[in-house]
Each structure stands twice: as structure tokens, then as C-alpha cells.
Amino acid sequence: MKSPNIQIRDDGRLRHFLSIEGLNYGLLNEILDTAESFAGVAEQSVKKVPLLRGKTIVNLFFEASTRTRTTFELAAKRLSADVLNINVDVSSAAKGETLLDTLRNLEAMQVDMFVVRHKDSGTAHFIARHVLPHVSVINAGDGRHAHPTQAMLDMYTIRREKGSDFGRLTVAIVGDIAHSRVARSQIHALNLLTTGEVRIIAPRTLVPSHVESLGVRVFHELREGLRDADVVIMLRLQRERMQGGLLPSEHEYYQLYGLTEEKLSMAKPDVTVMHPGPINRGVEMDSQVADGPRSVILQQVTYGIAVRMAVMSMAMQKKVAQDADA
Structure with a gap:
């Protein structure tokens, strides 16, 4: 029996964004179309939309990156989310805390999304399989596997x-x-x-x-x-x-x-x-x-902000809708 695709919700919407494999033509075009809708935000006097106001996104980078981490941070802030950047080199993980313990402690702070970069292939998938049901995971690069x-x-x-x-x-x-x-x-x-x-x-x-x-x-x-x-x-x-x-x-x-x-x-x-x-x-x-x-x-760097805004907003779409109905 084929294992379920953990990237996709039962309604066909994006839950996690871990790899291109497992997605389909329609979802890829939806990401591109959504990015297009965000492309003009940077030209506004106030470079923000309120879509993820009140949500908390954690950039969990176990591997050095300036360009990727910065564009993810800007994308989250332009969606009005609160952003936490974890410096893993000086965090509890560097002192021997397990990855799952790190996740559980961050989840206890009511986190809504992890953006993960790691030198080992498969780490983002591992995290996605262990997070709470309301938490989304975005892969910001894992080993030789995917970006x-x-x-x-x-x-x-x-x-x-x-x-x-x-x-x-x-x-x-x-x-x-x-x-x-x-x-x-x-x-x-x-x-x-x-x-x-x-x-x-x-x-x-x-x-x-x-x-x-x-x-x-x-x-x-x-x-x-x-x-x-x-x-x-x-x-x-x-x-x-x-x-x-x-x-x-x-x-x-x-x-x-x-x-x-x-x-x-x-x-x-x-x-x-x-x-x-x-x-x-x-x-x-x-x-x-x-x-x-x-x-x-x-231009690729500039477009990266809009694309990451698109992926974040799509992965949190259901949660945003549920909170609006509450």
C-alpha cells in the first residue's frame, strides 16, 4: 500500500513544502500564481499584508545561509508573522539536546511553522512526520536531496x-x-x-x-x-x-x-x-x-521573497481560515 503524501492535506491543499516530488502540475502553478499576487508588495509604501498576523514562524537553520534565511525572514514579516531565528550553533541542540526535544520545546511556545535547513538529507521530512497536526514545515535545503x-x-x-x-x-x-x-x-x-x-x-x-x-x-x-x-x-x-x-x-x-x-x-x-x-x-x-x-x-533574489510568501501562505491557508471562522 502506497504511503500517504504528508505534504498534501486531505483536501488537496499544501500542508508542508518538503520537495517538488509528490506535488503536481496544479499545485506548482498555484504557487507561481500566488507568488505573482505578492510580487507588488515590495513596491508598496508599507511592505506588508496581514495574512499571517498572529502566527509564529521559526527559522531553524542547522546549516549556514545568508540569502535563503534572509529571504524567508523577509517573506514571513511581509505576511505580518512573528519570526524567530534560531542560532543552532549556540542553542541547546549544540549542547546535546535531541532534535525532537528541540521541536517539542519550540512547539510549547505555540509555533505555527518551521523553516528548516540541514546538512543531512531527509531532515525536513523527519521533522514533518513528528510535528503537531497544526504545524507546517518548509524545507529550506536538506543535504543533497532537495531545495x-x-x-x-x-x-x-x-x-x-x-x-x-x-x-x-x-x-x-x-x-x-x-x-x-x-x-x-x-x-x-x-x-x-x-x-x-x-x-x-x-x-x-x-x-x-x-x-x-x-x-x-x-x-x-x-x-x-x-x-x-x-x-x-x-x-x-x-x-x-x-x-x-x-x-x-x-x-x-x-x-x-x-x-x-x-x-x-x-x-x-x-x-x-x-x-x-x-x-x-x-x-x-x-x-x-x-x-x-x-x-x-x-531578479532571482527579489522573486525569492514573493515565492516564499506564496509557499508560507498556502501551507497555513487552512489554519488561517479556521482561525477566521472561530
Whole structure:
């Protein structure tokens, strides 16, 4: 018997957001549409909506991050939620308290949502299986497994730049596929949104085995993989997750796989260049491309706030409605 999808409520609504896997085309588009409705909030004189007023959201980060944690915090505050940032390095967890004990103590403070980032794959799912029924969990990145909100802000960026018809697009993901939770989530999202062709371009040592089963076309030569691409997503080299000599040197990697204007000329003239950040300039791409007219890297950061607002509001939708009826 198939186990229930803990991300989805009985009514088909989002309860947790743990991975793209297990979701469907309709939910992904609902996230994108909801993000669109929040996109203008930043331009208001008061950058807030009262949707989650009185709710408490905890950013529970066991792994360092500035960009992701900051955008989650801004997203929660723009929804009028109260936000608690837990510095795990100096918390009770660092003193030996178990993860479940940490959760129970935070739940006793009437928390409504955990945003979790952890170096171990599966941690967000573990937490989601053990929280109280009214608590939602958002995965802000777990090991090599998934980074679903990053994937959704990338999908939102593509839709903003190229329109909603993903079926006519060729999207190339370049770099460290094997160690990237972002790439895994991007691939699932692009295929759910019926993208015309999804390519990955990487050295053989940075391509996971049987990756073709995810519905991608594999290239090991950058120029050939970029040919006629509509969107190019560059990935950061995941040095902290590599073991062994998978690359001769960063210099050689740049020579073969670093994005330059000359290599980018193989793609379509109106190609969109993306990167989840932070960029290693002179390794993944040169500054001329990163700062050039076809780059939307800074726009991705801006869009990330709206997408995270969308995911938080959708996961808490039922609870908000129940409180309104009370």
C-alpha cells in the first residue's frame, strides 16, 4: 500500500513544502500564481499584508545561509508573522539536546511553522512526520536531496522572463549536478511544468548515475549543450559536499565549463542566464556574463521573497481560515 503524501492535506491543499516530488502540475502553478499576487508588495509604501498576523514562524537553520534565511525572514514579516531565528550553533541542540526535544520545546511556545535547513538529507521530512497536526514545515535545503523553494523561485523567474508556456523552452543546467540539491529540485519542477527539453551539462565525475531516468538529456561538452538553449542555469561548485579528487582544478573547470560570452553565443540570442548564488566568479562564470544584460541573478533574489510568501501562505491557508471562522 502506497504511503500517504504528508505534504498534501486531505483536501488537496499544501500542508508542508518538503520537495517538488509528490506535488503536481496544479499545485506548482498555484504557487507561481500566488507568488505573482505578492510580487507588488515590495513596491508598496508599507511592505506588508496581514495574512499571517498572529502566527509564529521559526527559522531553524542547522546549516549556514545568508540569502535563503534572509529571504524567508523577509517573506514571513511581509505576511505580518512573528519570526524567530534560531542560532543552532549556540542553542541547546549544540549542547546535546535531541532534535525532537528541540521541536517539542519550540512547539510549547505555540509555533505555527518551521523553516528548516540541514546538512543531512531527509531532515525536513523527519521533522514533518513528528510535528503537531497544526504545524507546517518548509524545507529550506536538506543535504543533497532537495531545495524546493529555490527551484520554485527559478521557475517563477523563467515564467517572468519567457512566459508561461514551458513546453517551447530548452533549459540547460550546468555544473555540479551530483552534489546539488538545487539541480534535483529544478529538474523535477521543470518536468512537472512540461518543459520542452531539460539538459544537464557537467563533467562525468559530477553527473549522478542513472540521471537520465529523471527525464534529462546529458551533455559533457559545454558548447554543444548550450546550443539553442532558451535558459541557462549555472550551479555553484559544491566544494563542501565533494569527497575525493572529482576535479583536476578550478582553473581547468573554468576553462571547460565556466560560462563566458563566447561560449554563451551558442545559445539563443535572447537567452536568460540564472544562478542560485552565491557565484564563484572566474569559476562558474565570468563577471561579464554575471553582470551582463542577459543575467537575471539579482531578479532571482527579489522573486525569492514573493515565492516564499506564496509557499508560507498556502501551507497555513487552512489554519488561517479556521482561525477566521472561530
